[in-house]
Amino acid sequence: MDDRNGTITNIIRERAKELLEKGEIAAFLGFTDGSLPMTTRPFVARSPKDAARLVWNDFCVMNLANYLPALLKSLEPKRGPKDPPPEGPLPRVGVLATGCWSRNMVVQMQENQLQRDRIYVIGIPSRGMVSRRKVQERFPGREILSVSEDGTDLVVEGKGLKERINRWEVVRDNCQTCVHPTPVISDEMLGEPVERAVTDRFRQVEEIESLSCNKRWAWFTEEISSCIRCYACRNACPLCYCPTCFVDDSRPQWVGKSIDSSDTALFHLLRAFHCAGRCTDCGSCESACPMGIRMRLLTKKLEKDVFELFGSEAGLDPNVPLPLTTYNQEDPEDFIITAGGDGA
Numbered sequence: 001m002d003d004r005n006g007t008i009t010n011i012i013r014e015r016a017k018e019l020l021e022k023g024e025i026a027a028f029l030g031f032t033d034g035s036l037p038m039t040t041r042p043f044v045a046r047s048p049k050d051a052a053r054l055v056w057n058d059f060c061v062m063n064l065a066n067y068l069p070a071l072l073k074s075l076e077p078k079r080g081p082k083d084p085p086p087e088g089p090l091p092r093v094g095v096l097a098t099g100c101w102s103r104n105m106v107v108q109m110q111e112n113q114l115q116r117d118r119i120y121v122i123g124i125p126s127r128g129m130v131s132r133r134k135v136q137e138r139f140p141g142r143e144i145l146s147v148s149e150d151g152t153d154l155v156v157e158g159k160g161l162k163e164r165i166n167r168w169e170v171v172r173d174n175c176q177t178c179v180h181p182t183p184v185i186s187d188e189m190l191g192e193p194v195e196r197a198v199t200d201r202f203r204q205v206e207e208i209e210s211l212s213c214n215k216r217w218a219w220f221t222e223e224i225s226s227c228i229r230c231y232a233c234r235n236a237c238p239l240c241y242c243p244t245c246f247v248d249d250s251r252p253q254w255v256g257k258s259i260d261s262s263d264t265a266l267f268h269l270l271r272a273f274h275c276a277g278r279c280t281d282c283g284s285c286e287s288a289c290p291m292g293i294r295m296r297l298l299t300k301k302l303e304k305d306v307f308e309l310f311g312s313e314a315g316l317d318p319n320v321p322l323p324l325t326t327y328n329q330e331d332p333e334d335f336i337i338t339a340g341g342d343g344a
């Protein structure tokens, strides 16, 4: 059996242990096993011994950039609001990065949430992560106890169950249309850069765009109808670091807290717009949703619009300003609706 993930796990453990032993980093952010089959959870190794708990597999779906700013802050010396900034270099963190996670780190740098010299990035060119939901759908009613990789297949095992399925078919939707699988920043790379020829990167959005206005609205309201407003999607997103999110504000209350359909629609639409020009389509929001809602398609639509209007993709270059924080005279403005104009 081809155990690529086992090999990568061993290298990660070894490198994290070395970096912690040498004092080059104060902590290492990666993954450990989750409490259920087909799950992992973010894990911070704070000692060389902890490094043995790190794992790498097809279900490392949470974007680690999400945890970096708070983790780095927690390692700084405690100080009051009037104390001067600490002198000397601050503790660094080692972190794993696929293509999209590294781009979210870049976005955090562009937004002054992260400093490059405080992270040691171990890049992993991504082959796409597997959707736990897609695997489960292949075996309705069966309890899956383990999934392992063998070449281009996954071997799915449970009580009275041992079957092979094609891995790519159960890779997450966002990974199937990913055009930047290789990390854009790294201090060392585990493996060769991956090239992926994707000719239809926006196909999932285009399917919905091709519908009439009424049918698009029907799609949207049906898609979000089971939302329980748990905010797991927001909490899993590295773009959502506002100290008080608009959904939690009560003065003013921008959006009601109920699961009334208009409140839920407003939450999803506003959150998607907050991510415009910043979203890397990492898919963490969708992977975190307990109800299987495909809210990622909203941010994907905005990714497409920003790409087509401004030729910009999030997180590719830390020295370029974010598209919606800058402008030039040539920016398109046909979408602005004016009284008496089209659409007025």
Ligand code: SF4
Pocket (backbone or CB within 6 Å): 234, 239, 240, 241, 242, 244, 245, 246, 247, 270, 271, 274, 275
């Ligand atoms: S949804 Fe908007 S307000 Fe809330 S955390 Fe994300 S970016 Fe901030």
Ligand code: SF4
Pocket (backbone or CB within 6 Å): 063, 104, 236, 237, 238, 239, 275, 278, 279, 280, 281, 282, 283, 284, 285, 286, 296, 299
């Ligand atoms: S909105 Fe979703 S896909 Fe976009 S960066 Fe946040 S978690 Fe990733």
Ligand code: SF4
Pocket (backbone or CB within 6 Å): 226, 227, 228, 229, 230, 231, 232, 233, 234, 288, 289, 290, 291, 292, 293, 295
């Ligand atoms: S994670 Fe899913 S159920 Fe929870 S608020 Fe987001 S879309 Fe709704």
